Amino acid sequence: MLKVNYTLLIALTLACGAAVSNAAGSEANGTVAPIIGVLAQEIYEDSLIARHFNSTSYIAASYVKFVEGAGGRVVPIWIGQERSYYENLLRQINGVLLPGGGTWFNNSKGYGEAGEHIIHIAKEINTNASYFPVWGTCLGMELLVLVMNNNVETRFDCKSQGQTIPLDFKPTYNESRMFAGASAELITLMSKQNVTYNYHRNCYTQQSFENSSWRIMSINNDLQGVEFVSTIEHLQYPFYGVQFHPEKNLYEFVSKLIPHTAGAVHSAQYFADFFISEARRNKHTFDNAAEQSAAMIYNYKPEYTAKIGSGYIQQYLFDTDSEEEVEETPEEPEPVEPEPDPDNDHPYPNYPYYMHHGDYAAATQPLLTCILMSLAFVVCAGRFVNN
Template structure:
């Protein structure tokens, strides 16, 4: 064998080993660079149902889809009203789930809260079995995370925080958290000193709620705020054990909602801080290596299969919405006869 050929084989061996090492490190640090995140649908809003009476069964505000995409991921809609087996199947293909805000009853059969309860339980089981599976809840989704943690029992307090943009009042040890521990100091400064977190909620979670129902044993409070009447409420949480996170405010509105007179900040600092939450959650989802069985299956389930409607011009609180019709199956299945008791948000 010639010396040239030996040298070539030797170099190829070195390159192959190097690629193997780099690949293994990459898989360990970031298990996927193409994350796909589920976004839970919910019952059609009252306002949208007034525009199209009886036509649509569920919807997803497009700002939540864009929030995930802006963080570097793609999205799959997760349907309400399906049996637990559906959620078990779909979560095994996804890298995380976003529970969006909105306005719906928690006690509707086959609705948002029932689906969210299944998702929470399955995600908890997956993490217990060594599969890193993140959840992120916004506003109503934030409240749902705690609601499910409270055995599907009501725990919240009425408050007045509609169209209220605020800086965060961080807890003393907030930088020991996963959510803020690696945040750039510039982002912390913005969140601490500028009114960049828009709030739209009639219920609040207080420290007293957390203590009374034992939720403080499962969740860490990272920040608080005060509503228009001075009531202190919790604005940011993360689970002590699982990669579950919740914000009472709306970072997606800062980036993608432009309805006038909503008191939503769109300053450079507001956009940078809102983008931080999107990138943080997507990066958490990169740690999960779930996959679809095929590219065809993946393509069939992506949100790109559905049209997006300009609802902002129709007096909706959302600029754009994905609307899902009542008479289209969407692979829903028959659902289960389950009820969760609570009240409207």
């Protein structure tokens, strides 16, 4: 009669459970695929988007793709919230991207006010020994510098709309964290080819950073020859800023001036990869899978706004008050789209992203496989002993 070592079987089963649990936990904590908060921005009542959509805030889809293209995931950050909302969210995500755009920093309950909360909270998180990166693109960089300068305004007017130029690196650029991993070939490419797309009316000069805690890695000149700072990083905190738009090289196609050469794409991808690699150092997690699932950008769909004349190919449009996506005002009834096939909707088969609404198949399959293998091992071991 076959003797089964039940003690060994139980031990192997528990080990299987622990292994599967650890695998799920590894994914959830953001180390593998960090979760980045992207700040929304207000929509003005007389704007193009307001005339076509019932929306109060937006996120350009290119910023979401910028994060996802480097292996990250996105949570939208609402404007117009109390500080407690931002405190709670930032302690569950792995970094923040402050996007570019066109708005005033002094709007009540707008981008500037929300960004100020976020930057102060990010400073506190880093001060308390938790690595938390913040990336600012164009307007986001300008907000980072303003808030870190105690809201003392040092920007000046410049003319760099639709300007495609290389980077003029400072001699000490290689002392920075941002460019420490860049090859000599990439630096040569960035400094020789027109790989950065600029579209801004405000700039910082090098004088803006005198006696500050920022490192300047590159400078440029606008269309009138006025010098401005184009890449910076903070010396104490993992805060980074670029005055140009790397996401446009990769994902925006509304202007022939945006560079899409191999060099421009390669350069832009470097910045995305760097930021996400910084976010992988953060260990924040959501309290549970349901909260994480409810917060993700996947709950919303972008609108194709370039077709109505927008400067963005796609935008996520929200009703900030209700934190819901908005729909275009239809001129005629829209056809009903079929429900998606759940079997084809999972990004990683057998790899549990979030488990909700009874969708435990992906999480339980590795456990069942491990148990069956353990049982086979015990049976074989028993037969060996009997022989």
